[in-house]
Amino acid sequence: QVQLVESGGGLVQAGGSLRLACAAPARAYGTYHMGWFRQVPGKEREFVAVITWSGDGTVYADSVKGRFAISRDNAKNTVYLQMNSLKPEDTAVYYCAAKQFWDRGHMTESDAYDYWGQGAQVTVSS
Numbered sequence: 001q002v003q004l005v006e007s008g009g010g011l012v013q014a015g016g017s018l019r020l021a022c023a024a025p026a027r028a029y030g031t032y033h034m035g036w037f038r039q040v041p042g043k044e045r046e047f048v049a050v051i052t053w054s055g056d057g058t059v060y061a062d063s064v065k066g067r068f069a070i071s072r073d074n075a076k077n078t079v080y081l082q083m084n085s086l087k088p089e090d091t092a093v094y095y096c097a098a099k100q101f102w103d104r105g106h107m108t109e110s111d112a113y114d115y116w117g118q119g120a121q122v123t124v125s126s
Helices: none
Strands: 005-007 010-013 018-023 033-039 046-051 058-060 068-073 078-083 092-099 120-125
Touching: 005 092, 018 033, 018 092, 018 120, 033 068, 033 078, 046 068, 046 078, 046 092, 058 068, 078 092
Parallel strands: 010 120
Antiparallel strands: 005 018, 018 078, 033 046, 033 092, 046 058, 068 078, 092 120
16 A cells, blocks of 8 residues: 655635645655646546656646646655746645556546645636
Protein backbone atom coordinates (compact mmCIF):
# COMPACT_ATOMS: atom_id res chain seq x y z
CA GLN A 1 0.00 0.00 0.00
CA VAL A 2 1.31 3.46 -0.94
CA GLN A 3 0.22 6.36 1.27
CA LEU A 4 -0.02 9.70 -0.49
CA VAL A 5 -0.38 12.88 1.57
CA GLU A 6 -1.56 16.14 0.01
CA SER A 7 -1.06 19.60 1.43
CA GLY A 8 -1.40 23.24 0.37
CA GLY A 9 -5.11 23.65 -0.25
CA GLY A 10 -7.05 26.67 0.92
CA LEU A 11 -9.12 29.69 0.02
CA VAL A 12 -7.94 32.18 -2.60
CA GLN A 13 -9.49 34.97 -4.64
CA ALA A 14 -10.03 34.63 -8.36
CA GLY A 15 -6.82 35.41 -10.22
CA GLY A 16 -4.69 34.22 -7.34
CA SER A 17 -2.34 31.26 -7.00
CA LEU A 18 -1.94 28.17 -4.85
CA ARG A 19 0.54 25.31 -4.84
CA LEU A 20 -0.46 21.82 -3.87
CA ALA A 21 2.06 19.21 -2.76
CA CYS A 22 1.79 15.44 -2.62
CA ALA A 23 4.32 13.40 -0.65
CA ALA A 24 4.84 9.70 -1.26
CA PRO A 25 6.94 7.01 0.45
CA ALA A 26 10.49 6.86 -0.88
CA ARG A 27 10.31 3.13 -1.50
CA ALA A 28 7.69 3.59 -4.22
CA TYR A 29 7.86 7.22 -5.28
CA GLY A 30 10.56 7.01 -7.93
CA THR A 31 8.87 4.34 -10.00
CA TYR A 32 5.40 5.87 -10.13
CA HIS A 33 3.82 8.26 -12.56
CA MET A 34 1.92 10.89 -10.56
CA GLY A 35 -1.35 12.58 -11.41
CA TRP A 36 -3.73 15.19 -10.06
CA PHE A 37 -7.50 14.95 -10.27
CA ARG A 38 -10.29 17.09 -8.84
CA GLN A 39 -13.87 16.53 -7.85
CA VAL A 40 -16.87 18.64 -6.95
CA PRO A 41 -19.95 17.24 -5.19
CA GLY A 42 -22.29 15.42 -7.53
CA LYS A 43 -19.75 15.14 -10.33
CA GLU A 44 -17.23 12.54 -11.40
CA ARG A 45 -13.56 12.90 -10.58
CA GLU A 46 -11.90 14.97 -13.30
CA PHE A 47 -8.36 14.66 -14.65
CA VAL A 48 -6.13 17.70 -14.17
CA ALA A 49 -2.53 16.72 -14.96
CA VAL A 50 -0.03 13.86 -14.89
CA ILE A 51 3.77 13.66 -14.87
CA THR A 52 5.97 10.70 -15.75
CA TRP A 53 8.15 9.06 -13.10
CA SER A 54 11.23 10.66 -14.62
CA GLY A 55 9.61 14.07 -14.89
CA ASP A 56 10.28 14.38 -18.60
CA GLY A 57 6.67 14.15 -19.73
CA THR A 58 3.46 15.91 -18.73
CA VAL A 59 -0.16 15.92 -19.85
CA TYR A 60 -2.76 18.54 -18.91
CA ALA A 61 -6.50 18.88 -19.16
CA ASP A 62 -7.52 21.57 -21.63
CA SER A 63 -9.29 23.46 -18.86
CA VAL A 64 -6.05 24.09 -16.96
CA LYS A 65 -3.48 24.23 -19.76
CA GLY A 66 -1.39 27.37 -19.54
CA ARG A 67 -2.51 28.08 -15.95
CA PHE A 68 -1.42 25.00 -13.99
CA ALA A 69 1.98 23.31 -13.88
CA ILE A 70 2.81 19.87 -12.53
CA SER A 71 6.34 19.11 -11.37
CA ARG A 72 8.20 16.71 -9.12
CA ASP A 73 11.18 16.88 -6.81
CA ASN A 74 12.52 13.36 -6.62
CA ALA A 75 14.96 14.28 -3.86
CA LYS A 76 11.95 15.09 -1.67
CA ASN A 77 9.62 12.38 -3.02
CA THR A 78 7.08 15.11 -3.69
CA VAL A 79 4.90 16.14 -6.61
CA TYR A 80 3.56 19.67 -6.96
CA LEU A 81 0.68 21.33 -8.72
CA GLN A 82 1.24 25.06 -9.19
CA MET A 83 -2.11 26.71 -9.89
CA ASN A 84 -2.13 30.24 -11.29
CA SER A 85 -4.88 32.53 -12.57
CA LEU A 86 -7.39 30.57 -10.54
CA LYS A 87 -11.06 30.76 -11.41
CA PRO A 88 -14.15 30.02 -9.29
CA GLU A 89 -14.75 26.96 -11.45
CA ASP A 90 -11.45 25.53 -10.22
CA THR A 91 -13.06 25.09 -6.80
CA ALA A 92 -12.91 21.37 -5.92
CA VAL A 93 -11.26 18.76 -3.78
CA TYR A 94 -7.93 17.97 -5.42
CA TYR A 95 -6.50 14.47 -5.22
CA CYS A 96 -3.07 13.17 -6.11
CA ALA A 97 -2.75 9.67 -7.49
CA ALA A 98 0.01 7.23 -8.34
CA LYS A 99 0.22 4.77 -11.20
CA GLN A 100 3.07 2.33 -11.69
CA PHE A 101 2.80 1.67 -15.43
CA TRP A 102 2.23 4.22 -18.18
CA ASP A 103 -0.93 3.21 -19.96
CA ARG A 104 -1.12 5.16 -23.18
CA GLY A 105 -4.59 6.55 -23.73
CA HIS A 106 -5.73 5.88 -20.18
CA MET A 107 -3.65 8.23 -18.03
CA THR A 108 -6.56 10.70 -17.83
CA GLU A 109 -8.89 8.08 -16.36
CA SER A 110 -9.19 7.89 -12.59
CA ASP A 111 -9.88 4.14 -12.67
CA ALA A 112 -6.40 3.56 -14.11
CA TYR A 113 -4.58 4.75 -10.98
CA ASP A 114 -3.31 2.50 -8.22
CA TYR A 115 -3.19 4.73 -5.17
CA TRP A 116 -4.84 7.95 -3.97
CA GLY A 117 -4.36 10.66 -1.41
CA GLN A 118 -7.03 11.90 0.97
CA GLY A 119 -7.73 15.10 -0.97
CA ALA A 120 -7.17 18.82 -0.39
CA GLN A 121 -9.91 21.43 -0.64
CA VAL A 122 -9.29 24.36 -2.98
CA THR A 123 -11.83 27.17 -2.92
CA VAL A 124 -11.65 30.12 -5.31
CA SER A 125 -13.88 33.07 -4.48
CA SER A 126 -15.16 35.49 -7.11
